[in-house]
Amino acid sequence: xxxxxxxxxxxxxxxxxxxxxxxxVAGFEEALSERLVEPAIGAPLTLESxxxxxxxxxxxxxxxxxxxxxxxxxxxxxxxxxxxxxxIESRAGGDELVSLYPPRHVVVLDAAxxxxxxxxxxDRFESAIRDARESGGPGASRVLATGPSATADMGELVEGVxxxxxxxxxxxxx
Amino acid sequence: xxxxxxxxxxxxxxxVDGENIGKNARNLSDNASDAxxxxxxxxxxxxxxxxxKEEAIASLPERIEEVTEAVEENGGHVYVAQDAEDxxxxxxxxxxxxxxxxxxxxxSMTTEELExxxxxxGAGYEVTETDLGEFVIQVADETPSxxxxxxxxxxxxxxxxxxxxxxxxxxxxSEDPHELTEFARERVGERIREADVGLTGANFVVTxxxxxxxxxxxxxxxxxxxxxxxxxxxxxxxxxIPTVSDLRPFLELIARTGTGQEIGAYLTLLTxxxxxxxxxxxxxxxxxxxxxxFHLVLIDNGRMAMREDDxxxxxLYCIRCGACSNACANFQSVGxxxxxxxxxxxxxxxxxxxxxxGLDSAADMNDLCTGCSQCVNxxxxxxxxxxxxxxxxxxxxxxxxxxxxxxxxxGLTPDAEPEGLDVQKRLFxxxxxxxxxxxxxxxxxNAAIESSAVQRLLDRFVGIDSRRSLPTLAxxxxxxxxxxxxxxxxxxxxxxxxxxxxxxxxxxxERGKAAVRVLEALGVAVRVPAVPESGRAPLSQGMIDTxxxxxxxxxxxxxxxxxADRDIVVVEPSDLAMFRTEYERLLPERSYxxxxxxxxxxxxxxxxxxxxxAKIDTLPTxxxxxxxxxxxxxxxxxxxxxxxxxxxxxAGYDVSTTDIECxxxxxxxxxxxxxxxxxxxxxxxxxxxxxxxxxxxxxxxxCGEQIAALTADGAPHPIRLLDxxxxx
Numbered sequence: 089x090x091x092x093x094x095x096x097x098x099x100x101x102x103x104x105x106x107x108x109x110x111x112x113v114a115g116f117e118e119a120l121s122e123r124l125v126e127p128a129i130g131a132p133l134t135l136e137s138x139x140x141x142x143x144x145x146x147x148x149x150x151x152x153x154x155x156x157x158x159x160x161x162x163x164x165x166x167x168x169x170x171x172x173x174x175x176i177e178s179r180a181g182g183d184e185l186v187s188l189y190p191p192r193h194v195v196v197l198d199a200a201x202x203x204x205x206x207x208x209x210x211d212r213f214e215s216a217i218r219d220a221r222e223s224g225g226p227g228a229s230r231v232l233a234t235g236p237s238a239t240a241d242m243g244e245l246v247e248g249v250x251x252x253x254x255x256x257x258x259x260x261x262x
Numbered sequence: 263x264x265x266x267x268x269x270x271x272x273x274x275x276x277x278v279d280g281e282n283i284g285k286n287a288r289n290l291s292d293n294a295s296d297a298x299x300x301x302x303x304x305x306x307x308x309x310x311x312x313x314x315k316e317e318a319i320a321s322l323p324e325r326i327e328e329v330t331e332a333v334e335e336n337g338g339h340v341y342v343a344q345d346a347e348d349x350x351x352x353x354x355x356x357x358x359x360x361x362x363x364x365x366x367x368x369x370s371m372t373t374e375e376l377e378x379x380x381x382x383x384g385a386g387y388e389v390t391e392t393d394l395g396e397f398v399i400q401v402a403d404e405t406p407s408x409x410x411x412x413x414x415x416x417x418x419x420x421x422x423x424x425x426x427x428x429x430x431x432x433x434x435x436s437e438d439p440h441e442l443t444e445f446a447r448e449r450v451g452e453r454i455r456e457a458d459v460g461l462t463g464a465n466f467v468v469t470x471x472x473x474x475x476x477x478x479x480x481x482x483x484x485x486x487x488x489x490x491x492x493x494x495x496x497x498x499x500x501x502x503i504p505t506v507s508d509l510r511p512f513l514e515l516i517a518r519t520g521t522g523q524e525i526g527a528y529l530t531l532l533t534x535x536x537x538x539x540x541x542x543x544x545x546x547x548x549x550x551x552x553x554x555x556f557h558l559v560l561i562d563n564g565r566m567a568m569r570e571d572d573x574x575x576x577x578l579y580c581i582r583c584g585a586c587s588n589a590c591a592n593f594q595s596v597g598x599x600x601x602x603x604x605x606x607x608x609x610x611x612x613x614x615x616x617x618x619x620g621l622d623s624a625a626d627m628n629d630l631c632t633g634c635s636q637c638v639n640x641x642x643x644x645x646x647x648x649x650x651x652x653x654x655x656x657x658x659x660x661x662x663x664x665x666x667x668x669x670x671x672x673g674l675t676p677d678a679e680p681e682g683l684d685v686q687k688r689l690f691x692x693x694x695x696x697x698x699x700x701x702x703x704x705x706x707x708n709a710a711i712e713s714s715a716v717q718r719l720l721d722r723f724v725g726i727d728s729r730r731s732l733p734t735l736a737x738x739x740x741x742x743x744x745x746x747x748x749x750x751x752x753x754x755x756x757x758x759x760x761x762x763x764x765x766x767x768x769x770x771x772e773r774g775k776a777a778v779r780v781l782e783a784l785g786v787a788v789r790v791p792a793v794p795e796s797g798r799a800p801l802s803q804g805m806i807d808t809x810x811x812x813x814x815x816x817x818x819x820x821x822x823x824x825x826a827d828r829d830i831v832v833v834e835p836s837d838l839a840m841f842r843t844e845y846e847r848l849l850p851e852r853s854y855x856x857x858x859x860x861x862x863x864x865x866x867x868x869x870x871x872x873x874x875x876a877k878i879d880t881l882p883t884x885x886x887x888x889x890x891x892x893x894x895x896x897x898x899x900x901x902x903x904x905x906x907x908x909x910x911x912x913a914g915y916d917v918s919t920t921d922i923e924c925x926x927x928x929x930x931x932x933x934x935x936x937x938x939x940x941x942x943x944x945x946x947x948x949x950x951x952x953x954x955x956x957x958x959x960x961x962x963x964x965c966g967e968q969i970a971a972l973t974a975d976g977a978p979h980p981i982r983l984l985d986x987x988x989x990x
Contacts, residue, residue: 228533251481
């Protein structure tokens with residue numbers, strides 16, 4: 089993983105997201121807590137380096153929590169250095185819902201998952217979808233998100249529609 | 263509808279929708295231009311998307327089989343609906359089977375085509391649109407005015423008034439877009455949480471894996487697809503593409519051309535049924551993964567027949583980004599409520615309307631395409647949108663009933679068109695015949711044309727607006743003038759034929775004479791033989807057979823000159839565009855290539871001469887004289903406008919250029935009484951860019967006439983500035 093790619097991702101992401109923080113495993117929990125507005129819900133990160141256990145994030149939210157939570161924390165499976173886009177997989181842990189319902193989305197991205205562009209990301213998606221369909225496991229569905237939700241339908245650009253209004257990215261470097 | 267009724271309808275829609283449509287469409291179009299200019303891979307990816315669509319449509323029956331297999335293997339259902347009724351019945355069946363009462367929808371033009379909401383509501387179901395623009399339209403009980411921005415015709419104050427009235431709010435909403443968005447989001451959000459079934463469209467469907475892709479900014483499609491346990495995706499069969507990696511080039515382009523974003527905020531790639539648990543806000547329970555239901559409803563509704571249609575097939579490559587609407591000067595004035603049929607609007611809309619609802623549904627909107635070609639370079643799948651409009655116009659011409667005054671024109675016109683062709687179209691399409699006749703006694707013809715009695719008759723019976731002044735015939739045609747003079751540079755190695763286009767030859771020979779003298783001053787031996795009209799005039803009226811005959815005649819007249827290595831130099835950009843673009847469809851491939859490769863726009867040619875050693879100072883030059891140059895729409899599409907600017911710059915002019923592409927006149931369009939006011943509205947945007955005083959030059963004849971109508975000063979062809987014989 090070249091450092092350049094992480095820096096490029098951070099630069100691109102900042103065009104559309106509210107913050108992009110580079111941190112390491114030791115600094116992760118503090119960086120995360122700075123970005124949380126409670127109540128916060130999350131989906132299990134499925135990363136070896138960092139977890140949401142022992143944080144203020146509830147990873148087993150009730151249905152009602154989706155209406156009231158202020159922050160949703162979910163892992164990005166891939167980050168695109170050129171667009172600052174992140175990809176959220178659809179998983180049983182509710183990643184899609186957690187990244188969609190609360191007004192603030194905190195994205196956890198492993199620096200190793202940053203790829204240069206959409207073409208590189210699609211190489212991954214193609215094999216992930218194939219594997220998922222063969223094994224019946226997760227990986228067949230995802231959303232590529234770039235910045236907050238937005239609309240111009242009311243006459244000018246407004247951020248924060250059905251999806252989050254604010255997006256904060258934590259890039260975890262090993 | 264009579265011409266005056268049509269004019270009144272356009273005036274009404276321009277008044278109600280025009281301002282908001284104009285502002286929003288131009289904003290999107292400018293953003294798209296910037297995004298395209300900043301993207302190095304644009305042409306490469308367009309070639310890729312085009313190839314993928316061509317192959318996908320060619321193999322459509324196999325693709326349908328493949329996707330059915332894949333979706334069923336994933337645990338979903340596929341239904342191929344033959345028509346709207348079939349599709350609506352199936353979706354109603356899903357509602358019934360799920361014991362559902364309420365369906366939420368994300369934006370889908372295809373369901374507008376089906377009139378699904380109407381059907382479901384009639385069957386007693388509740389339907390809520392979740393895209394905020396569609397929500398506004400639903401509340402207002404209107405039709406979308408744009409493919410991707412359905413409420414584009416409404417301003418924030420309009421929307422506030424609508425909501426305040428409809429929802430009978432105690433505390434009325436202000437005009438603040440943030441407040442309006444907040445309000446609509448809350449209303450719609452609640453409906454999504456209560457819904458039993460979520461219905462989305464699909465921008466693309468991958469047949470190999472059953473993956474559907476939805477491009478949105480609001481996030482409503484995401485919520486709609488995953489919150490309720492049942493997801494129905496409805497889409498046209500043309501949205502099928504073979505592999506996951508085939509998606510990428512489309513996703514790189516669709517937001518750039520549509521809104522000018524690098525990439526849409528949300529690119530959803532779902533291979534349903536998804537792993538995400540559904541949420542039941544009523545019971546507070548998560549849905550069980552196994553309870554998820556997915557239905558893919560693929561709509562034929564005329565598409566298979568479009569696939570068999572050599573001319574309309576291209577329409578199926580459309581990814582509905584809306585770029586052609588945004589780029590279109592007429593659309594910017596009237597929007598989709600005038601430039602639209604039953605469902606679809608804008609440039610490509612005529613192809614869709616003709617294909618799914620039938621020719622008649624495309625009739626009212628079809629003439630609004632002037633063929634200016636501003637949409638051509640904006641289309642992410644390289645669809646020749648002006649050609650589709652020409653084909654639809656040709657078919658409409660053939661389906662018309664005879665009109666009572668046809669004999670006035672029919673008797674004079676030797677065209678290849680059917681009886682019943684609109685008399686106005688027949689006149690403009692055969693303008694060469696009338697010019698020829700008139701030029702036998704130009705003084706007499708001009709006197710007749712200028713008489714107010716004749717103008718009133720033309721207005722009433724032919725639909726030529728009497729507020730326009732008609733061009734007058736020259737005493738001597740360019741060809742006659744050239745035949746009577748001695749040719750300069752007889753021994754020169756460089757020989758050129760100046761193509762005597764219809765307007766230069768009969769109406770404005772001065773610019774042709776100037777062109778001949780400039781080329782001669784630069785060392786070229788110039789001939790001006792008699793060559794027929796290019797076919798642009800009949801083609802613009804949808805008279806394809808007549809245009810085809812003209813193309814053959816032009817080629818026949820120029821073939822010997824091409825064989826003799828004479829360069830063909832063209833003054834009128836719309837005729838050069840014929841040679842370079844439309845002739846590909848009208849001539850055998852070899853003839854097309856020879857003529858296309860051997861012909862040049864006048865300033866493109868002059869630039870070439872200067873680059874090859876000719877000296878600019880053999881022509882009259884200026885010292886920092888300010889000049890405003892308006893290029894021609896089709897010249898811009900071909901990328902040829904820069905030559906004029908460069909040559910004038912070398913000749914010492916301080917050149918400012920307009921960036922409004924279309925002047926609104928567009929050949930005959932602005933003369934037509936039903937479109938006169940629209941033409942002037944489009945022209946007013948050009949007028950804003952013209953100087954209060956100071957000279958303006960324009961490459962196109964009709965651009966020059968429009969500028970004369972807008973400013974009272976004419977705009978001669980820029981070659982006149984370089985004419986060695988000019989009186990300065």
